[in-house]
Amino acid sequence: MNDAPRRGHHKVFLGMAAGVGKTYRMLQEGKAELEAGRDVVIGYLEPHGRAETTAQAAGLEIVPRREVVYRDTVLAEMDLEGILRRAPELCLIDELAHTNAPGVEHAKRYEDVEAVLDAGIDVFSTVNVQHLESLSDEIADLTGTRVRETLPDRVLADASEVMLLDITPEALRERLRNGKVYPAERIETALANFFTPENLTALREVSLRQVAEGIEARRNPRGAVAEPPPDEARSGSERVLDSAVPWAIGERLLALVTPKPASQRIVRRAWRSAQRLGAELDVLWVAGDDPDPEQSEQLAALRKLCSVLGAHLLIEYGDDVAAVAQRVARERGTTYVLIGTPGPRSMWQRTRPTLPDRLLRVLPGVDLRIVADRSRREEDTR
């Protein structure tokens, strides 16, 4: 007989940025559970000096934090042992992506949460979308700010329930202006830097997409997509991909490359998209001739990259890139094509349609994404 306790139910309150009301809503729902007669405690709360949040916590039992001394500084961390000893039915734990001080049981708070769930305790937790590992790079690109604390996507994928706290960018900026998010001295800087309408709109879109993709993955009756991407090696060890097993509902990506260093970025971007979609990735070079020594060197690098990523590198000979891409896309069931930024065109080339134009024409119904050349952007901003 198995005496192991059932794993707790994990509900994550996901937000696009600080101030959308994740912690507040978590506390609100925690109190509702308390009123319904459940044994609820706060395992960790970070009210950030917000009066409304502190008020909402009133009436909920708080497990005292534990003190950890790190480099002559006393840090107050969540007391995992205290929570497990207290053994409530439901524990509210703020800031899932937090990195613990050295010396506690786990490096990251989400690992503490895993331990709490394993003990059969239900958990409500909060996190912002920018902390998800697979998105941190994209969000750094969109907002110019890179977060330091990340958590694996599988934590969200494994959650029993994810609730997106969605408010409009303008409503969030209004909350910020009214001092509901940061103290007065930080408001103007925050509004001018991170909390711009453009950043918030981009973050909102990413959050909505993340939740939508999560729903799609759970909806898949075969269960293949619902599995976290294969990088989530729970045992801590690597797994060999079985390329014969499709993880996708039907998505398949094709990245068009040339043997140049810049192509690696296209492959990386394509791989990230493939991971998010749970899709296979093909990488295609349409060669006009046999590769010269420099191209061979770049091909070797691309081959290694594709091999590590689990992508399929294809080399096809032909003079017409769009025509070859069309054939390969049909053969492999491509739904999404990624290409690099087209280079400068000669006078003669300007008389012909561009590669993106041709691809759009020969591949109707296939999404096309142009991966930006980062060096050009840096030149523009310098």
Next chain:
Amino acid sequence: MKAPWRSTESAVPAGGRAKAPVQAPRILFPFIAPALSRRALDAALRLARAEGAVLIPAFLAPVPRWLPLDCPLPRQAGAAVATQEAIEQRAAQFGVTVDARLERGRTPRHALMRAIECERYDRIVIAAAAPGARGFHPDDVAWLLAHAPGEIVVVRPDQEDDLVELDDEPPAETRGPTVAVPVAFS
């Protein structure tokens, strides 16, 4: 007069013979994901900028013995992709061209050995681990010094040296690594 549609690259000088393309120097910067030092990277980038060199950041991925050496490594791939993107972003701020690499091996040293065997480079910049700091084990650095041809720059990074913080700061023109020991091999 030069035809307006002829690009500068294809222009033939008056002497009638095209110049042989000059290869930019190449700086190999091997690193292991959790041990990537921002300051070592900055040192490599400053060097690359000064010399007009191409930086080759080589992500070294140890493969467990129970897996084939050429198998996909999805978990490490995530780290490699994120790190290479961050390095390219940093390099773009310095105006340095990047030609990234990914090398597998049974151990970091094995991957390092494979990287120096496969890659063309003129110089290696490597971070040596100091207590609490990020970098290669001193034994690996000693092995490299003994076995790798070319010039080797060993950087000992400071503590609290994290690449992911780099977006918050402009390229540090004045801040150097704590210790930089150039070691020349002929």
